[in-house]
Amino acid sequence: MPEKHLRYFPWRMKNFIPNLKLKVFMNIKEAIISRRSVKHFDPRHKISEGELQELMKYAILSPTAFNIQHWRFIQVQDKDKRQLIEEASWGQKQVTEASVLLVVCADLNAWEKNPERYWRNAPTKVQSLLLPAIENYYTNHHQAQRDECFRSSSIAAMNIMLMAKGMGYDSCPMDGFNFDKVAKIIKLPHDHIIIMMIAIGKRRKDAKLRPGQLPLNKIFLTDSF
Ligand SMILES: Cc1cc2nc3c(=O)[nH]c(=O)nc-3n(C[C@H](O)[C@H](O)[C@H](O)COP(=O)(O)O)c2cc1C
Numbered sequence: 001m002p003e004k005h006l007r008y009f010p011w012r013m014k015n016f017i018p019n020l021k022l023k024v025f026m027n028i029k030e031a032i033i034s035r036r037s038v039k040h041f042d043p044r045h046k047i048s049e050g051e052l053q054e055l056m057k058y059a060i061l062s063p064t065a066f067n068i069q070h071w072r073f074i075q076v077q078d079k080d081k082r083q084l085i086e087e088a089s090w091g092q093k094q095v096t097e098a099s100v101l102l103v104v105c106a107d108l109n110a111w112e113k114n115p116e117r118y119w120r121n122a123p124t125k126v127q128s129l130l131l132p133a134i135e136n137y138y139t140n141h142h143q144a145q146r147d148e149c150f151r152s153s154s155i156a157a158m159n160i161m162l163m164a165k166g167m168g169y170d171s172c173p174m175d176g177f178n179f180d181k182v183a184k185i186i187k188l189p190h191d192h193i194i195i196m197m198i199a200i201g202k203r204r205k206d207a208k209l210r211p212g213q214l215p216l217n218k219i220f221l222t223d224s225f
Pocket of ligand 1: 035036037038039092172173174175176177196207210
């Protein structure tokens with residue numbers, strides 16, 4: 001655990017920290033500030049299956065429209081496929097160097113595939129309101145079907161990156177690749193779309209200084225444009 005995180009613990013607790021396997025503690029503000037798009041990862045570092053499950057388990061607590069959970073995540077482990085994806089990404093090395101490469105996909109038709117599963121724990125009264133509402137909202141509304149995939153899966157992508165940061169890893173969101181080629185490599189079903197990729201791993205080189213945030217008062221307005 002990096003020394004800087006120890007300050008969150010009373011000194012008496014420090015002795016217990018080595019027993020807390022996998023966990024790195026970081027508050028949300030620190031995770032947001034220190035998350036950067038990292039391009040150089042240690043290719044020898046392995047993220048264990050346990051860590052990956054932990055990362056994903058929390059990441060998918062993200063909100064989704066009507067709780068539809070359109071996202072589908074493909075982790076590409078196969079070395080040959082990674083190489084092909086790197087080539088389809090114009091040689092971006094983070095694709096093959098990262099410990100984990102996630103292709104964030106979404107199911108365009110998730111809204112109509114057994115939607116009762118999204119509300120199975122809700123009271124019957126709530127189910128009988130929401131299930132027709134889902135059908136009504138999405139039927140023949142192709143733009144909404146697609147937009148919701150992007151909205152909901154992108155929020156999950158952010159959670160993945162923040163969760164990774166909290167666990168001591170770095171990440172890089174990516175859309176600099178040929179979507180058709182990557183779709184072929186991962187055998188994307190015809191009614192799914194690719195949202196982005198996320199490379200996750202141990203940073204080998206820091207990100208460059210932030211290139212320039214727009215001033216808050218230019219992009220955060222009140223009541224109207
Ligand atoms: C949708 C999306 C696609 C991106 N695609 C790439 C990419 O293909 N390659 C890359 O190196 N960075 C990519 N980035 C990272 C951006 O360049 C980076 O987020 C931006 O410069 C701000 O830097 P920061 O994330 O370190 O704050 C992408 C970011 C987003 C949100």
